[in-house]
Amino acid sequence: MYCPACSHDKNPPGADACTNCGLALTHLDAPAPNGPVEASLVTDPVSALDPRPPLTVPLDATLGDAIRQMTTGRIGAVLVTGPGGDLVGILTERDFLTKVAGAPGFEALPVSRFMTPDPETVAPTDVLAFALGKMDAGGYRHLPVVAAGKPVGVISVRDVLRHLTTVCQDG
Structure with missing residues (x-):
């Protein structure tokens, strides 16, 4: 060198x-970024996606509570919080399809039984490439955004694609 x-x-x-x-x-x-998309991925923080506020349910919620939140909010995931408001899990559409479908009386079953505990998270200051790498490695479509242990947002693959599409149009 x-x-x-x-x-x-x-x-x-x-x-x-x-x-x-x-x-x-x-x-x-x-490595130096090559073009506006790479530059955005390695320099823009997760907060640039303007993460939507998280919809949360308490740890003792039922699946019925969670699905009503998801349906009303038109979202694909709810975050599960503990007594102090800390993130303890995530429940997604995929969880309903793979873990809940066919369970009799599912509406009354506890979220805690079907959620993904201790999910991968990102901070608002993490760069987009880091978040996208976590999503890709884990096969996640939703990623909680956490600050000081508390959920402050949720990002999705669609949010990243929307941001990159805008970067392409501006570049």
């Missing part, structure tokens, strides 16, 4: 500092 300060070109690839003069080289090794 070439050092711009002393012109030393014998630094190993990925070196933290120049072996000749000691100049920090880590900032030179960072």
Whole structure:
């Protein structure tokens, strides 16, 4: 790796500092975004998606309570909160299809039995690429946005696509 300060070109690839003069080289090794979409993914925070406020249900809610919230709010996921308001789980449309469908009297069953406990989350300040990577790795369509343990929003794959479409139109 070439050092711009002393012109030393014998630094190993990925070196933290120049072996000749000691100049920090880590900032030179960072990938540079190629185009507006990549720039947005690596620089824009999750908050740029303007996450919608989360619809929540308490841990002791029933599936009937949760599905009414989802239907009324026209959303695909509700966040489950504990007594102090901390996020403890998420219940999604997929959970209803894979875990609940066919359960007799499901409306009275507890959310806690079917929710995904301790879901992956992002902070409002995390970059979009980080959030998208979590969604891809876990196969998630919804990701809670959490600040200080409390849910402050939910983002979806559709939110990311909508944002990137706007970036493409502006670029």
